[in-house]
Amino acid sequence: MSATPVSPTIVDAAYLDALFEAIKQAHGALRPAVSVTPLTRSARLSAQTGCEVLLKCEHLQHTGSFKFRGASNKIRLLPIGQRSKGVIAASSGNHGQALALAGKAAGVPVTVYTAASASPYKLEAMRTLGAEVLCLPTDPLSAELEAARQAKVQGVPFVSPYNDPQVIAGQGTIGMELFEQASDLDAVFVAVGGGGLISGIGAALRVLKPGTEIIGCWPENDPALEQSLKAGEIIEVDARETLSDGTAGGIEPGSISFPLCQALVTDTVLVSEDEIRAAMRDIASSERWIIEGAAAVAVAGMQKLAARYQGKRVAVILCGRNIVLEKFLEAVK
Structure with a gap:
């Protein structure tokens, strides 16, 4: 199977099978540069919710987020002749950091466009x-479109987050690890911005x-993306x-993550800013x-x-830790 399935207009079983093969290849090829992050039980959250709560610690990944997986896979698969020309990306921060580190290790120059x-x-x-x-004086989606x-x-690859x-195949290695670490999960909770992370995890666990x-x-x-899925x-x-700047911004027209989410996402949930603050406080208090x-x-x-999953085993993806200390302290006070 090709490591790069062609993006279809509609995701079908053949495409999902090809994506899974790409995830399997990435899962082996990215070691040891990409860490296998811990999956740890939270005693406090388990007692609080009545679920068996496992935390997938992607905040402990290199550069402080899961993004290093997808960036590393993309750089790994760049043709040798293209590497010296570099790549261009758009990012609010985590994707850019991950691509910068992966590019530095491989000798690939990286330019990142970002919003104000x-x-x-x-x-x-x-x-x-x-x-x-x-840094452009515009919104994240406009910065992304300008980067593309x-x-x-300039005739160089654009690396979408x-x-x-x-990139999605790289993120999907989290799904492979989840199965290796806990093969009996009932549900996985994933924060969604553009949909690459949840698409990769969903494709693996499917x-x-x-x-x-x-x-x-x-x-x-x-x-x-949640509103787009509904529409x-x-x-x-x-x-x-x-507070969730890592998921902020619109979705690029024609994005492959949209039909993937249509095929793979079971359900959606919206949370308030107060609920986000409380969750940050809970993790700081219980897990330090x-x-x-x-x-x-x-x-x-x-x-x-949580009421839906009483007595069941669930995983929560802690996707990143990159927040200014003062902003964090203000959020959890």
């Missing part, structure tokens, strides 16, 4: 890892553990400010971990739907 709303902490982190960062346009003009089967519910979690203030097409959504808003969205989503 991006976290200064994440911008500085991308620059520290060697990326050229171009510039990549086409979610609209790329090779084969490895059919019947596992894949629950997409969004902040009420910015549920672009049956990619639509624009009026967004408000959210700092997590960013996007990771807390998944925790809050699990807490909101």
